[in-house]
């Protein structure tokens with residue numbers, strides 16, 4: 001739950017932010033252009049000092065979607081216990097957002113994971129490499145247009161027989 | 166002239182003697198990647214006590230093992246590791262594919278999960294179940310022992326010569342279920 005005063009201060013600084021409430025959780029949608037500044041404001045001025053997670057949703061063919069990808073930041077204010085969900089919509093092609101590693105060091109691996117699985121580019125990330133999939137993998141498999149059973153990557157190995165074992 | 170043997174002398178084939186030694190001292194390599202690994206641990210623990218069948222010496226170095234037990238799903242990033250460990254194990258060596266995932270991919274028909282390790286390495290025994298109970302794994306080891314006794318040769322000719330191998334299906338019947 002986030003205090004109304006916090007939301008009010010965020011809205012005063014960034015009028016384009018759209019807050020909403022669902023089952024006691026406060027969510028905000030921030031325009032893609034101001035997402036870095038808004039996060040910096042949330043950290044610096046409003047005390048959201050901990051980044052819980054960075055994750056992503058692919059809204060391909062989703063009814064009423066406002067963009068291809070919804071990038072989600074989960075924030076925690078360890079002083080007051082407030083939590084806040086910050087979402088921003090990013091579009092194809094070449095979805096790109098500024099990296100938040102300068103704000104929270106812990107975003108490093110989280111952003112690498114989003115890059116690995118969704119192909120979201122993080123501008124200014126110090127080391128944007130794959131983190132879970134093998135280096136030689138070429139696709140971003142959590143995108144909705146990637147086939148569930150893959151494109152044959154799982155069968156692309158040499159066969160070891162008894163004779164050569 | 167009848168040759169009389171003392172009571173403490175047994176005559177056998179060398180192949181049979183070697184196979185008898187091998188089958189009773191299997192050293193498993195626990196390649197446990199998922200939930201099946203828990204049942205594998207239970208098999209080695211005191212209640213089920215794999216030591217009764219001479220296979221309790223789990224070793225985490227492939228160079229000391231001759232039975233690989235693949236317990237759990239193998240993802241495509243893990244498969245090269247699995248193959249390398251298999252190749253590092255010394256001959257003669259055997260492989261048990263434990264559980265639905267290792268044998269077929271199980272319910273995980275996704276881009277990252279290998280749909281059965283037998284596509285890429287040789288497998289001697291498949292254990293069905295999700296997860297198999299320790300009794301099933303023990304049965305697989307007993308069956309494997311029967312197989313080693315029935316087709317084993319001193320120099321491992323059965324590995325390269327398909328003529329010497331027992332048919333994969335219905336192994337228990339073909340070796341008398343001993």
Ligand code: SF4
Nearest residue numbers: 200201264265266296
């Ligand atoms: S077969 Fe079942 S228990 Fe075994 S690894 Fe797969 S899901 Fe887990």
